[in-house]
Amino acid sequence: MHERLHEQLMSMARYVRDPQHNAPPPGIEARRLAVYRQLFFGNVESLLSGSFPVIRASLGAKQWQALIESFYADYRCQTPLFTEVSGEFLSFLEEGAGEALDLPPWVLELAHYEWVEAALLLSDSGEPVHNAGGDLLDGVPVLSPQAWPLAYQWPVSEIGPDYLPQQAPEQPTLLLARRGNDLQVHFSRLAPLAHALLASLQARDCTGREHLHALAEAIGVDSAAILAQGLALLENLREQGVVRGTRN
Template identity: 65%
Template sequence: MADSLREQQLCMAGHIRDPQANPPPPGIEARRLAVYRQLFFGNLQSLLAGSFPVLHASLAAEHWQALCEDFYANHRCHTPLFTEVGGEWVEYLQARTDQPDWVAELAHYEWIETALLLSDAAELEHDPEGDLLEGVPVLSSLAVPLAYAWPVSHIGPDHLPGEAPPEPTLLLAHRGAGHKVSFSRLAPLAHALLVALQDQPLSGRAHLAALAGAAGVEPAVIEEQGSALLLSLKAQGVVLGTRCDQAGASPLSSGRNEESAAAW
């Protein structure tokens, strides 16, 4: 009996997901199955449209419908939580290589705001008064450097790009006071510094020296500006202070409201 019930449930779920590819379970009126399909799929469409309003408005209605139907039919979500379906949608679009590249990037740009709003990530233990050059700067878990090939902050139904610009769009997404998420434009070196802070536990001076080496200039050339940038990021709550555990600080041991740019 249990096996029979499970088979009926799987049959019904398959039909609701994709009625063209899966026959309906026997004994259930087609009209009732259509109601279930409308309820389940309609809820998904509404959820995605509300979570990705710019993407929804930027795609033709039939294009959006086709993507939603294919996502519903073929993508297997790894979470049962409605709040995490947006991340699954982004993952799905990133795998759809037949779509314009800006589609997945715009979806990610819209999703990151929700991800930061809902984040409950704990901050690393840190010293808020630590020396940002001598110590290991701690980047807030609510600050994310972003890089896009497409100008995602300007894409919309009245502005659909035909080709990617020569320069990438570099942004910082950050959840600050009052749970407000803001996006700031970044200069290339500022973006590179934030990515380095995210990836490697080095001292601030070591990070700046590495960036100077990559740019082919002497460390002294950018250290003053870099130190000022670190202090500015700390004032904004993007950098929290320095690690209490200074392991890795030495380079020898390691082997939608858009705000003004963090220029460097």
């Protein structure tokens, strides 16, 4: 009895996920199965439409529908939480769904850009222990966990139905995503030095002086040439709340 019920439920689940490649369970009207299909698929499609509105609008209804159907049929989410489905969709794209469905090459980066906003809004990362007035040059600067430096090959902040680039520009799009005190996520452009410094702060713990020395080596200049500019940048980032201070 239990095995029979299990097989009936699995048969229905397979059909609801992918009716094109799975037979319907016996004994259930097609009309009723269509209701179940629309209920479950419609909820997922609605959730992802709200999470990725620019991708949805840019791909158009037909290609967007095919993408969501592929995700719904083929991908096995690792979480039951609706708030994390957008992250699962991003993982689905990272695993190569774009190539299989012949999606535009900018879809993955645009999906990440749209996902960042929700991820930062829902982030529960606690405030790190720090000295707000610490020496940013000889102390170890602390980056806010709600401030993420981002780098994209495609101009993700400009892509939309009216601008669908065919070729990536020569210069990357460097951004800072930050959740402010107003509990909203704000995006701002970054200069290459600012992005490199923030990425360095995110990657390793060392003094501000050591971060700037490593950056100077990377671009082939003497560290003294960027020390004053780098310190001014760190102080400016502290004023904005992007750098919280230094480690105790």
